[in-house]
Amino acid sequence: xxxxxxxxxxxxxxxxxxxxxxxxxxxxxxxxxxxxxxxxxxxxxxxxxxxxxxxxxxxxxxxxxxxxxxxxxxxxxxxxxxxxxxxxxxxxxxxxxxxxxxxxxxxxxxxxxxxxxxxxxxxxxxxxxxxxxxxxxxxxxxxxxxxxxxxxxxxxxxxxxxxxxxxxxxxxxxxxxxxxxxxxxxxxxxxxxxxxxxxxxxxxxxxxxxxxxxxxxxxxxxxxxxxxxxxxxxxxxxxxxxxxxxxxxxxxxxxxxxxxxxxxxxxxxxxxxxxxxxxxxxxxxxxxxxxxxxxxxxxxxxxxxxxxxxxxxxxxxxxxxxxxxxxxxxxxxxxxxxx
Numbered sequence: 001x002x003x004x005x006x007x008x009x010x011x012x013x014x015x016x017x018x019x020x021x022x023x024x025x026x027x028x029x030x031x032x033x034x035x036x037x038x039x040x041x042x043x044x045x046x047x048x049x050x051x052x053x054x055x056x057x058x059x060x061x062x063x064x065x066x067x068x069x070x071x072x073x074x075x076x077x078x079x080x081x082x083x084x085x086x087x088x089x090x091x092x093x094x095x096x097x098x099x100x101x102x103x104x105x106x107x108x109x110x111x112x113x114x115x116x117x118x119x120x121x122x123x124x125x126x127x128x129x130x131x132x133x134x135x136x137x138x139x140x141x142x143x144x145x146x147x148x149x150x151x152x153x154x155x156x157x158x159x160x161x162x163x164x165x166x167x168x169x170x171x172x173x174x175x176x177x178x179x180x181x182x183x184x185x186x187x188x189x190x191x192x193x194x195x196x197x198x199x200x201x202x203x204x205x206x207x208x209x210x211x212x213x214x215x216x217x218x219x220x221x222x223x224x225x226x227x228x229x230x231x232x233x234x235x236x237x238x239x240x241x242x243x244x245x246x247x248x249x250x251x252x253x254x255x256x257x258x259x260x261x262x263x264x265x266x267x268x269x270x271x272x273x274x275x276x277x278x279x280x281x282x283x284x285x286x287x288x289x290x291x292x293x294x295x296x297x298x299x300x301x302x303x304x305x306x307x308x309x310x311x312x313x314x315x316x317x318x319x320x321x322x323x324x325x326x327x328x329x330x331x332x333x334x335x336x337x338x339x
Contacts, residue, residue, distance in 0.1 A: 026040060029070075029213070033066060039066065039189070039190055043162075053187075054165055055188050055190055073215060074120060076118075083123060089135070094111060094112055096109050097109070111151070128166070144159050185275045185279065186275075187304075229282045232292060245301065246267075263311060263315035264309055264315075283300060294335060
């Protein structure tokens with residue numbers, strides 16, 4: 001039986017569970033995290049949709065604290081990798097070693113799993129390591145497997161890479177290749193807190209009180225949530241709007257706005273349209289709705305496009321940011337009147 005919101009009764013029950021779980025997770029995180037409401041919602045929406053997320057922002061904005069707190073409220077196996085200039089690909093994915101059976105003397109090759117063999121991998125300061133090691137994550141993120149010595153080792157389900165990226169102005173950083181950035185569903189920007197919230201953090205973080213975060217959700221629920229999000233309905237008119245907006249970000253396309261031709265070196269690809277759609281569905285699901293609305297799409301656009309548009313030298317001269325370009329795109333592309 002279907003209801004008038006376009007989903008089955010069981011689907012509606014899962015959506016209601018998604019909504020309640022979101023509220024429960026936020027309630028737990030509020031024991032420790034102050035502010036950053038928008039960023040928490042974006043990270044949750046990304047996880048419920050099954051996507052990887054990258055957290056950016058200046059030093060001291062609690063990027064790693066946020067991800068560590070998320071790990072504590074998830075009943076998942078979580079591992080953290082601190083990326084450094086001397087980190088090797090095998091330090092991430094694993095390596096083969098030669099072992100000897102002491103009873104028979106027979107030697108054999110054994111695969112020793114790397115830290116990516118977990119449900120949630122926190123990749124801290126991912127742009128501190130050279131491209132060779134960054135590339136080790138490409139297959140892991142896209143195929144969710146590791147291939148070594150002609151053998152393929154599947155990763156656990158669910159599987160998430162949650163990365164932090166430090167400012168490129170800092171010493172010892174290596175830009176992430178565009179292909180790898182594209183594997184991240186979201187780029188979430190952490191900002192400095194307002195002064196009153198910073199006072200709250202200072203007082204709580206320097207007190208003797210210990211905060212214990214309770215587990216809220218496990219792997220099986222997240223897998224069910226991933227499927228339920230995909231079953232949320234995206235109206236055709238909104239799908240068309242998403243594609244129009246993403247295509248307009250490409251400077252080589254006929255009819256792209258003049259500011260795109262002036263300020264953009266390379267625009268967003270197909271994954272951008274797919275991820276805006278999926279993110280919009282997840283935002284709707286977190287509100288318990290079975291159909292995407294325009295507001296859901298507008299919330300998804302910036303975190304999905306932020307790392308998928310390359311700026312030209314002209315943009316740097318005129319001090320135009322990626323967010324400026326995205327806002328101009330949102331204003332330039334006509335929104336559907338009726339969904």
